[in-house]
Structures are given as structure tokens and as C-alpha cells.
Amino acid sequence: MHTPLLEARGITKAFAGVVAVDGLDLTIGAGEILALVGENGAGKSTMIKMVSGQYAPDAGEIRFEGRPVHFRGPLEARAAGIAVIHQELQLVPQMTVAENIVLGRWPKGRSGVDFARARKIAADVLPTIGFTLPVDTPVERLSTGQQQLVEIGRALAFDSKLLILDEPTASLSNSEAERLMQLVVALKARGLGILYVSHRMEEIFRLADRITVVRDGRLVGTRPRTALDHDTVVAMMVGERRSLHIERKRTAGTTLLRTRGLTRNGVFRDISIEVRRGEVVGLAGLVGAGRTDVARCLFGAERPDAGTIEIEGEAVTLANPRQAIARGLALVPEDRKSQGLVLPESVADNLVMSARRRVSRGGVVSSAAVARMVSFYVKKLGIRAASTANPVETLSGGNQQKVVLARWLATEPRLMILDEPTRGVDVGAKAEIHRVIETLVAEGMGVLLISSELPELMAMSDRVYVMRAGAIEAELSGADINEQTIMRHAAGATP
Amino acid sequence: MSTLSTPSPASARGPRIRGLVSRLGLLLVILIFIVVMTFVSPVFLTLANFKNLFIQSTILAVLALGQTYVIMTRGIDLSIGGTMALSSALAIGLSVYSGVPAPLALLVGLGVGALIGTINGFAVTQLGITPLIVTLATLSIARGATFVYTNGANVTPVPAMVSAFGRGELFGVPYSVILLVLLAIGCHFILARTVFGRSVYATGGNETASRLAGIPTDRVILVTYVLCGVLAAVAGLVLAARLESAGPRAGVGIELTVIAACVIGGTSLFGGTGSILGTLLGVVLISLVSNAINLLGVPPAWDDLVKGFVIFLAAVVDVYRRKFARS
Amino acid sequence: MSTLSTPSPASARGPRIRGLVSRLGLLLVILIFIVVMTFVSPVFLTLANFKNLFIQSTILAVLALGQTYVIMTRGIDLSIGGTMALSSALAIGLSVYSGVPAPLALLVGLGVGALIGTINGFAVTQLGITPLIVTLATLSIARGATFVYTNGANVTPVPAMVSAFGRGELFGVPYSVILLVLLAIGCHFILARTVFGRSVYATGGNETASRLAGIPTDRVILVTYVLCGVLAAVAGLVLAARLESAGPRAGVGIELTVIAACVIGGTSLFGGTGSILGTLLGVVLISLVSNAINLLGVPPAWDDLVKGFVIFLAAVVDVYRRKFARS
């Protein structure tokens, strides 16, 4: 075998006492896809940040194209040919799509930056990954999924030898994810080495040539994909064989939520849906179909222009989320960093945020009551944090998501709206979250589930509404809840 | 995000810890300052001088308490100097010129503070105007209204209860200092322990997430401005009690010093981070420097230079102490 | 990153558009102001008065150009007033007292601006101290140094080339106005069209993303402070030329007005948004108000009130116009 493209040996990195990566080995060859898998907090992103020059390893050696490298910053890594699509989107919100694509590498013309060429670079690369919006749109106006595509476009716009993707499909819907995977395969064929991190097993098994499993920052093993199966990988990740099977015990009860003709001009129209006690209702659709906007509207975060909302038979006007919460609603928003969490605040503070009344008397917070509530939910959801007094931003993505879930469970809601609830969550944690949802639904809670991960949506939902371009296209139940049918309605393609 | 320093990627530690640690840094600077001054000036470490220090910190401290709340929510209140002047001139004026009973007149003074705060908060949350612009405008309006009302003259004499407050002491502690201590304890308690206080932290840390979590962020922000306005009125009245007259130029240019005290004390202009204790330490440092200049008789031309260097040094020491603490 | 995917309803549109639209709003306010003044004052709409307006805007505008860059990167520079004073006092002083040839002395003045800017930028990027504190300290230090150097007195007479600059005109356009126009065009071009300018936008919009994209964010920030310092020195020299003497109090308290001009003009204190054109419009509005007060003879007691209301009104009109534009 000739020299691998990237070779990392004994890489170690610790943060203030927490060893994030512990003596990890990794090799990637040109034209090879290596999948890096592990639980939330296993150290995958940290490893990537070292390979791409963002952090310097505490110990270990990195060789790129056979030569030892010590990147002093991301610029050097990129100059060497390493492109990263980070788990946290790294875009400048106020700038246009085109300018984000050429960020830091502005094409220069005779008088300063050549914006025409920047637009052309963007316009050349973006359609190849299915992004069709004008390149002059400021990225802050894009949905998360669209922003993700811009990131990918940026990595592709300039030649790279090693492409690192850290959970690239987490914010993408099925068809976008599909397109991305085809792209990754095509890039591999062009001879790029690819390091692929994902919690979605079906992607891993479809793409990877080899799979490296890490646990608690340590290498568990690297095997060819063909030598592994799903259960084995999960077992390697979590360190034990665990049943992911969840028993379903559901009986749909009275109607919790009903909307009639709900419309927000230019965003969605004529949404009439119903959610009953004890059932999970899925909301499917492509990126930009308007599911998030419907959810925000149901939760009082936005006002509808027309239509009615009924909660347990009573017509309501929700002026703000507080009023929705008072009526027993909860919303787990799609982007936990910007909409879910107060990052610098502690895990405990984030957890009790919406249930503060329950842990206070006369407006004064009781620390004992907070501690009780926090430890209850930390245990219930298996939240992994060194201390609940630590800022929530120090937790891994999956654990952050669990904190958001815990916050809403603490309000003891009747109806939960979950917008991409397991985005970026590892398989074990995802199963735990599903189990929690299942228990609550069994107890009579209703759930409106938005998920771009079709397997999840199909597995969890009793009924599914499919949205396309701001309108409900179909209501499916029973055997109709299958990938072909959903996609047919979502994409509007007549077969 | 943190105290005297901008967030650097390396300092990913939590603001709580960061806040505490940086406060210790400031405490260190203050202690060193005290030790040096003790050697340099024989009167520095005397009861009499410390009493002076306390009294002279009062107004700055009262103003900084309210400002801390506002800055915590990513806001800023430049109007405090104008509020001080207008509320005290009106309160004293109503009782002196218009025969309004003193307690009622004082309430009106506080009401003026609340009103200006409400206008600020309303304009920020409901009209969506940048805090800096809103409060710069109300600063100018309040100051202008004071000039129109007083026509540039001092309002005097203050009612007996006001001058009694200004001169009175309890076991040797001036009333104004007792008032400050009570206000500081109250403000600390509210910020640290109540639902409202935690909402201030959350709103400053991430307004969108807080609103989605059911926190009435607009109301929280509004209340911080009202609180700041009322405390500015209190500061104005304390000043009037001290000077036994209200003047149209009360609090001219004080806003930057107040904001500096908050920021030196660890409150971030980008919201979500800060504490009353930190702010008070910031106030103490600033007051100490002025006191030292007065005691040592630093030549007039040199005092700005000294002040600037001490602030700079405090910031640098803080940074190095934090680097040290991290490793 | 928090703004990336959560545009709050009020700010859902892009900053480019927002910037432009809000500039139009400001333009509207300015136009209304001009129309009203034309009816109210016979001399307002005369060449002579507009010449005055231009001359009077120069110093504020030069300062605001530099400040715009700094604020764009989420920074703030309070030290400009001190820089104005120190650089002009030293430049004039060196040539008057120490016989240094005038061009060299002026260069030294600009060098002082660059030096203070470098210190600010270094402390912010390398020591990690909050801009507000750094520049408050250097403001105090620079002002103090000026007092020490001048001992509180004015430095005069200015060298002939300086007073010539102050009095000179080209085709009826004063040199200082020509200088401003050149500087404004330069600053606009750099910000809008060069790699450095785009790096300023990017750094202010998302520093982490920019660093990851290979932009030397620390260097970008440093350069904005240096630029701001040099422009403050230019403003100081223009002032000295105008007053035909340098004084230790040059630019006292000007920082808030400058920042207000930038913010009124659409530069966000939270970085990433702003433009030179907007800043200039902000400067124009502020200068117009002073001009109107002088022409109309607004009584002293009322002028703050008027200024405050105009700022407030401008902000409110802007908000409503934006709401209107959105629907």
C-alpha cells in the first residue's frame, strides 16, 4: 500500500481536565471514505479540529501526504488541501451566498475584489449540489439546510485533497442528503480522501470504505465496512450490546390540537391538521417546505394571518410562546444553538428555564428545588455533563439536545412539537429520546414530530402530514407511511 | 463575553467561572493598590479615609447597579445623567417652588426616573430602536427639560427631610451609604436568586432562545430600563441631598464612568454575563484611584494619565491572572 | 452564529438591504428637515450656509469614518478625543517650541495617532482586553499626556502651512472639505471593494467563521484601530488648523457624538453591518441640527431638548419606514 493521504498517530487533546481525545490513530487514503463514528462527546469533532489546524494536539503525530505537519492554523491546513465542513455552520450571516463561498479567498480584479467572479464561482458550484437560490441572498435569510449547502459549496469551490464532513446531513432533508451522498461518492471517484462523521448508520454503511469507532476519546477499532454490521458498530460505540427496540403502546384519545386554514402569507397556507392525545403525528417535507414556520406559529412565536387554532376544543390566540406554554405546549426548536439554548448559561439554568415557576416561590428561585429537578431529568435522559453548573456550551451536541428536551419535559406539556429532535444525536441517545417520547405518549401526551430523517419519522408516527411549498399535500396513515409515498408528495413528482 | 477581555476561542470556559475568577483578579488589583497606598500615604488606611471612600462611591455605585441590569440584556443606558438632573430638579423644585409635600415630591422624582426608563425600554423593545440611540436622545431630552425647568439655576433649599438624609448617620454610617448597601443587596439578590434575575441572564445570553423558552423577554428588558431609571433618580436625589441643592448639570458626563465600572467588574457589553459584586468592585477601583490622586496631590496635569494607566494595568493584570489560572 | 438561522421577525431581511433601506429612511428625515428649514429660515438654503455645513461636518465626519471601521468589527474606540488632542498638540508643539520642520512635525502627529491605534489594537487582539476598557484607558492617557505636555495651555501659533490649510480653498471649496471627500471616497472604496474591507465585514459578522476561512482576524481588527487612530489625528490637525492653535481639550466628549453618527447611519454595535455612506448621512443629520439651532436662535435652555427630539424622531421615522417597506 502506498503512503496514505492522512495518517494520525497517538493524537491526544485535553480541555481543562476533560480528555476529549486520547491516543487516537486514524488513516485515510486518497480515494477512500473513512467513517468516524462514536457517541456524542466521543471526541470526533475535536479530532477533526486537530487535523484541520484549529487545535494543536497535546501529543501525537499527524502526517499529510507522508510528511509530518504542524498546522499553525486553519489557513495552513486549507492551503495544504484540507477542507472542512464543520458541525457548527461557519458562515457570515450578513454576507451573501456568493461572498461566503469565496470568504477569505476573494478573487481579485483590477480594482479590488472581483465580485462578478465571486458570483460566478458560486453560481458554478452551487447547482451541482442542488442549491438554486440567487447567490446574492444574504445567508441569514436561508434555512439551516440551505446554509449547510453553502458550506459544502465553499469546500467544493476550491480544490481540496482531503474533505472532512462533520455531520453534514444533520440539517438536510432526505433528498438533499441523498444528493450530498452522491456527491461524496463522486468526489471519492475524483480521488479525494474523505473523512465522514455521522450518526446516521444507513449513511455510514452506504458510503464508508472503512469505519473507525471511537469511545471516550479512545480508538475502539478500525475495520472495513464489509466486516461490520449495524449492531456490531453500535456495540463498539456504546461498549455493550443494548437493545434499541422500543415497545409501542399507543391509544389515540381526544383531540388536543386542531388547526383550520392556518395561513401565514407567503410562507404557508391553509394548514388544517389535528393531533390527539397519545399519538405521534409526523410532519414531512423538503427543506423550506414550511414545517418550521407552522411549528413556530402553533407555538405563538409567529402570528398567523388567517385560520384558527384550537387546543382541546377551545379556540385560542397565541400572542407569544409564553401563552402557548401556559396551555401545555412545548417546542423543541430545530437549531438548538441559536434557538434552543443560552450557551453561556449553565446546564441547570438551561434545563429549568421554562419551568422556573415550578422551582420558585414568590419569584424567588429555590436552589434545592432546582437541584432536584435537574438531577431528575439528567438521570431520566442520561445527560452527560461533568457538572450541571458548567456552561451548556461545553457539552457535546447530543447532550445539548437532551438538555433542551429535558427543559420541555420539565414543563409537563400536553403537546410537544419536536422540530428535528434528534439532529446530531448519536444512535444510543436517539434511542433513549425515542423511548422517552414513547413513554410520554403512552401517558397521553400528543406529539407533532418534524423530522427530515425519514426512517425516524416513519418509525415514530401514527399519521403523517406531508407538506410541500407551504401547503399540506397529503395525510398518510398505516401502510401509506412509506418512503416512496412520502417523497412523492413532498417533491410533488407525479410517478 | 467576559470581563475586561474579549472572548477568545481559547477561553471556552464558562462565564460563571470566568466571572468569578476575573472578579478575583480585580480584587487582587484592588488589594495591591491598597497595600501600595498604605505605604505611600499615611492617611490612606484610616477610618476617616475609608468613610470618605464609601461616601464618594455611593452615587457611582447606585448608578452602576442599574446599568449592570441593562448591560446584561445587551442594552446600554446613556440617559442616566439626564435622569439624575431632571428627577432631582423636579423633586426639589416641586417642594420648594410649588409647595408639594416633600415625600410626595420625592416620589414624583422617582417617578420621573421610572418614566424615562419606561420610555427607553418601550422604544428599545416595542419600536426596535438601538439602545444607544434611544438613550442618547432621552439623555439630551432630560437634560434639556431640566434646563427649561430650572432655567440653568440651582434649585434650593432642599426640603428638611432631604438635607437630614444628606447629613444623617446611623452609628457613624451615613444614611446614603446604608441606602447603597440595601440597594446593592437587593439588586444582587434579585439578579442571582429570582426568576426575574435569571431571566435577565437568559435574555442577555440568547434573546431568541429565551423568548422561545417562554421568557417574556421584552418585559424583562423593559423592566431593566425602568430599574436603571429609578436608580438614576435615586442617585440624583442622593446628590441633591449632599449638595443641598439640585443643579441642572448634575451627572454631566457620568455615563462613561458608570459603564466603565460595570465592564471593569466583569459585565459584558454583549450581554448575559455580569454580577453586582463585580460591578461594585469596579466602582471601588475607580473611586480608589480618584481618592489616591487627591491624597497624594498628584499634579493636576498628571491625574488623567494616572487614571488611564491604572485602568490599563488593572485590565492587563486581570488578563495575565486569568491565563495563569487556566494553566 | 446565533443570528445565522434565527432572524428575529424585525430583522429578517439582509443587512445589505436593511442598510440601504435604513439609509433611505435617514435620507428621508434629512430631506424633510431641509424642506422645513428652507421655509423657516431664509438663509438656510444658500450656498454660504451649505458651505458652512460642509466645513462644520468635516471633523465629525473624519472621526466617524475611522470609527465605522472599528464598530464594524464589534469594537469601539473611545480614545479618539484624546488622540486628537495629543497628536495635534505634539505636532504643533514640535514645530513651534522645538523647531521641527512643519511637514515632519505633522507626520509625527499622524504617527501618534497610529501609535495609539496600534496600542488599542494590540491590547484588544493580543491581550484580549475589551475594546471599551482599552480605549477608555488610552483616552485618559492621551488626554493626560496632552495636559502634561502643554501644561493646560494652548499651543500656538500654528505653522504657516497649517493655517494656510485652514484658510485655503480650491475653486471656493475649503481644503478641509476636499480632504474629507478624498478620505470618504477612500474609506468607502476600501470597505466596499478591497479584500481588507470585506475582511472587516466578515470579521464583524462572524469572527470564528472568518478565522476558519483563513482571514487574519486579529490583524484586521488591529488595522481598524490604527486607521481610526490616524483619522483621529487627522481630525485633530484639521481642528488645530481651524482654531489656529492646538489645545489640551480638543475633542472633549466627542466620542459619543461620533458613535451616535455611525449608529444613526446604520452601523451596528454588534458588528458586521454598516457603511461609509450611512455614517456620512448620520454626520449630516447631526450637523444639520446644530446649524438649525444656530440659525433659528433656539434659546439655550431649549437646544438639548430639540436635539434629543430630532434624534428620537429620526429613529422612529426610520423604524416606521422600515415597517412600511416590509409590508
Add this chain to the structure above:
Amino acid sequence: AAQDKKPQIAVLLFSRGFEFMVALDQGARKEAEKLGAEITVLDGQSNTEVQTRQIEDLIVKGVDAIVISPNNSTEIVPAVRRANEAKIPVVALDAVVGEGADVVTYVGFDNAAGGKVAAEYVASLGKKKVLELQGAIGAYHAQKRGGGFEGEAQGKFEVLPRPAEWLAENAQAITADVVTANPDVDAIFSHNDEMIRGVLAGLRQIGKTAKVGEDGHIAVVAVDGTPLALQRIRDGEQDATVNQDPFEMGALAVRSAVAALKGETVPAQQLLPPTLVTKENVDDPALWGNIFKP
């Protein structure tokens, strides 16, 4: 036709918020009314750049005469020169206009003499160590008053000068700190009466509340003769003030401007004499502080 039009006179005060300045304003207005002149008063916000703009704008507006109380005597010169070029007569009020520009007359108060009078009075009380609270560093009045005071103090008593920027708030902390550090300070001289509000607050703060004539009293002397100062002298809180007469000063300035417009000759300098006000003469009904209404 120009003759039947009322002459337009602009009065540019460097600041307001001093009762002294308000009285100047009133004195000027009253005289203008009497002489049938139209008057505009503007506030210079303690900033020469602002005053320069005001002069420029007034030239465009076409006023007939300008009365200016300059924030800074040197810095205002180019602006006054522009008024000279526009043939608008300028009267300097309260502080001089430096060399390089022409004024019709300087109407003011002999500040150096005022400082000297204060020092003589302090010396006559037998005081040995005096805290001097100065106005803004570099301000004309502050320099003259300080110079007059310190000159006369030579060999008689020790002076501790401290800048307080004309602000009562500053005066309070400085008084308390300096007297605490120097318990032998036995007199305080302030460059204006406004700052005495702070001086007394500072003295109360450290318990030095002995009144005039009582044991341990610290003598308090200032300049201006504001209503508050006269009240304090009556109450025994302040020993004396060096009076100037803003009503007459403002009136004289306007009178001089009108005279100049008529082509009459006006003396180059018209100084009002300082008078010492103590308990003896504090009730003199002619004192401006006994007449002033805001």
C-alpha cells in the same frame, strides 16, 4: 431702510448652568429690550468648535453684532477674525479674545484682581494652608483668578491647587479627601461659587461643620456672588465671595455693541471692579445675587 430695522445682536455664552451665566443672559436681554435691539442667545457647550460654528452660522444669517463670552480665548481667534472680515462688530464678554482678531471692546471683570482680593481676605484671617479649587484647566478665568490668588499668597500662606472643572460633584470629593489628608487646611478658595455647593458637602462629609466664628471653622471664599453664596454667607457657612456683576456686565456688552453699530467709539476695555462681600454687606440690595430670579 436699514436704519428702521432693529439691530440684531447675537450673544454667545460659552456655557450655561451657572447662575452667573444665566444672569449674564438676563442682563444682556434686558438691555437689548431697552435699546430696541433684537437678541439671540446661544450656548457654546464649553466647546470652541461649537462657538466657531455659531459665529460662522451667524455670519451667514447676517446678524449685525456679536457678543461673545469665549470658551477659550486663543482658540476663538480665527472665528472672530472671520466676523471681522464680514464686518460684523464683536464684543468680548467675560473673557478676552486673544491676539490676532479685533474686538470692539472687552467687557469683563478683573479676574486677577478678584483672585488677589480673595487672597488678601484669606491672609487677613490669618490662614496658613489653603485648598484652591480651580476651574477648568486652561480656562481664562481660572488662570487669571488662580494667578492673582497664588501671586498674592506668596510668603503669606501655602496653597494646594486642585482642578475641579467648575463642577460641584468634583469639589465634594476633592475637599473631603484633601482635608482628610491635610487636616491643617484652614481655608478653601474656589474659583466660583457654584463649586462651593460641593465644598460644603465635602466638609459636612468629614464632620467639619463649624460655622463662621466657631472653633475649627474652615474659611470658605469664592468668586461670583451668586444668590446661593449670599445665602450661605448669611447662614455663616461661607465667609466671603468676590462679587462681580453679571447684570451690568451683560448690559454693558450689549450697550457697547449697539454703540459700535451707531459708529460711536467705545473704550477698548471696560472692566468692572471686584468687590468683597462678607456678612457686613451681604444684604446690600444692589448685589446681583439679591435680585436674581431664574
